[in-house]
Amino acid sequence: MRVCKLLFGIVLIVLLAKVPVLGQKERTQYPPFLSNSFFSINLGYIQFPFSSDALTPGYTAENIKVYHTAIRVNLGHQFNKHLTAQISYMRPFEWVHYENINGDDSRHSVWMNLGTASLKYRQPVAKKFSVYAETGLAIVTRGGFKTDTYAVNDATYPTIMLGTGLHYHLSNNWDLLASFVYSPPNNKEFQPETYLLTGGFSYYFRPLSEEKVKKSNESPYIFQRNLFQIGYTTNALGFGPNRFFTHRRGYFGIPIFWEGNVYVQDGLTIAYQRNIFRGYKIFSFDLGGSFSYIRTEINHDKSIALSIYPVAKFWFLRTKGADFYACYSVPGPTFISRRYMDDLDTGGKFTFQDFMGIGGMVGQQRHLNFEIKIVHYSNGNVLPYNEGVAVPLTFCLGYAY
Numbered sequence: 001m002r003v004c005k006l007l008f009g010i011v012l013i014v015l016l017a018k019v020p021v022l023g024q025k026e027r028t029q030y031p032p033f034l035s036n037s038f039f040s041i042n043l044g045y046i047q048f049p050f051s052s053d054a055l056t057p058g059y060t061a062e063n064i065k066v067y068h069t070a071i072r073v074n075l076g077h078q079f080n081k082h083l084t085a086q087i088s089y090m091r092p093f094e095w096v097h098y099e100n101i102n103g104d105d106s107r108h109s110v111w112m113n114l115g116t117a118s119l120k121y122r123q124p125v126a127k128k129f130s131v132y133a134e135t136g137l138a139i140v141t142r143g144g145f146k147t148d149t150y151a152v153n154d155a156t157y158p159t160i161m162l163g164t165g166l167h168y169h170l171s172n173n174w175d176l177l178a179s180f181v182y183s184p185p186n187n188k189e190f191q192p193e194t195y196l197l198t199g200g201f202s203y204y205f206r207p208l209s210e211e212k213v214k215k216s217n218e219s220p221y222i223f224q225r226n227l228f229q230i231g232y233t234t235n236a237l238g239f240g241p242n243r244f245f246t247h248r249r250g251y252f253g254i255p256i257f258w259e260g261n262v263y264v265q266d267g268l269t270i271a272y273q274r275n276i277f278r279g280y281k282i283f284s285f286d287l288g289g290s291f292s293y294i295r296t297e298i299n300h301d302k303s304i305a306l307s308i309y310p311v312a313k314f315w316f317l318r319t320k321g322a323d324f325y326a327c328y329s330v331p332g333p334t335f336i337s338r339r340y341m342d343d344l345d346t347g348g349k350f351t352f353q354d355f356m357g358i359g360g361m362v363g364q365q366r367h368l369n370f371e372i373k374i375v376h377y378s379n380g381n382v383l384p385y386n387e388g389v390a391v392p393l394t395f396c397l398g399y400a401y
Contacts, residue, residue, distance in 0.1 A: 044198030260388030369398030
C-alpha cells in the first residue's frame with residue numbers, strides 16, 4: 001500500500017511538471033487564473049452570543065466570556081465590474097471560554113469559525129465608491145469540550161450567509177472596504193447567530209502594463225522554469241524555528257506561522273515546482289506538488305502526505321555567484337494517510353500544508369538549489385478536531401532548469 005502511495009505521489013509530481021505555463025513564453029504576465037484575482041484581509045468585531053443554552057443537560061457554568069476581535073480573510077476573482085466570486089475564512093482571535101463548569105475551577109474553550117463561498121454583486125455609486133451585496137454557503141465549525149462527557153458538543157453544518165459592504169477605490173490594485181456578514185442561528189446544534197463587522201483592504205492582481213512586461217522580459221536575472229527537490233527532515237535541532245514564528249502561550253514568537261501538537265521526528269520529501277510568473281528582480285510565483293513521508297516523535301507513527309501548493313518567493317539578495325530568496329506557501333490541499341498520530345486526532349485525512357523557509361540558487365546558470373524550511377499540516381479548524389502537525393527543519397537540495 002505504501003509503495004502504491006509512493007508511486008501515486010511520483011506520478012502526481014511528473015504530471016504537474018508537464019502542465020504548460022498557460023501559453024506564456026516569458027512568464028512575465030499574470031496567468032489567466034491569477035489575473036483580476038485578489039486577496040483581502042479584514043479586522044473587526046464579531047458577535048456570537050454563546051450562553052448556557054449550548055451546555056448539555058447537567059452542566060452549568062459560573063461565567064461565559066465571549067471575545068469580539070475577529071479576522072476575515074478572502075480569496076477571490078473579479079469577473080467584471082459587477083460580479084465577484086470569493087471564498088472566506090472568519091474567526092475570532094480568542095475563543096469563547098466557559099469557566100468553572102460544575103465547580104471544577106477550570107477554564108474551557110469553545111472555538112468556532114466560518115468558511116464561506118459566495119457571490120458579490122457590486123454597484124458603483126460614485127467615482128471612487130461602490131456598494132455590494134453578498135450571499136452564499138457557509139460551513140460553521142465548532143469545537144466543544146468535555147469534562148467527564150461533552151459539556152458543549154462539537155458541530156459542523158452548512159448554512160447560508162448574507163453580507164453587504166462598501167468599497168473605496170484607492171488605485172487600480174488597491175481597495176479599502178467595510179463589510180457586514182450575518183449567519184443565522186441553528187437551534188438543533190444550539191449555535192447562536194453570528195454577526196461580523198470588519199474593515200480592511202483588497203489587493204487585485206491586475207494585468208500588467210506592456211511597459212512592465214517589457215521591462216521584466218529584459219531582466220538580467222535568472223528565474224528557472226522547473227525545480228526538482230529532495231529533502232530530509234530532522235528534529236535534531238529541535239523546534240525553535242517553529243516556535244519562533246508562532247504565537248503560543250509560554251513562548252515568545254512572531255505570529256506569522258503555526259506550530260502544532262503532533263511533533264515530527266524525521267521524514268523525507270520529494271517535490272517539484274513550476275514557475276508560472278516572474279517579475280523583474282524580486283518576486284516570483286510557483287505551483288508545486290510534493291510527496292512526503294513523516295514519522296512522529298512519541299509513537300513513531302508513520303504517515304504519507306501528498307500535496308499541491310502555491311509558493312511565493314521573494315528574492316532578497318542577488319550576487320554574482322548565487323541568488324537568495326525567502327519562500328512562503330499557504331494553503332496547499334493535502335491528503336495525509338493517518339488521522340491519529342501520537343494518540344492525537346488531527347481531524348481527518350484531508351488537510352492543508354503550509355511552509356516557509358529560505359533558499360538559494362547557485363552557479364552561473366542557477367541550476368543548483370538549496371533550501372531550509374519548516375512545515376505545518378492542519379485543517380485550519382474547518383473540522384472539529386485539529387491538533388496540527390509540526391514538522392521541524394527540512395533540508396532540501398534541488399536541480400533547476
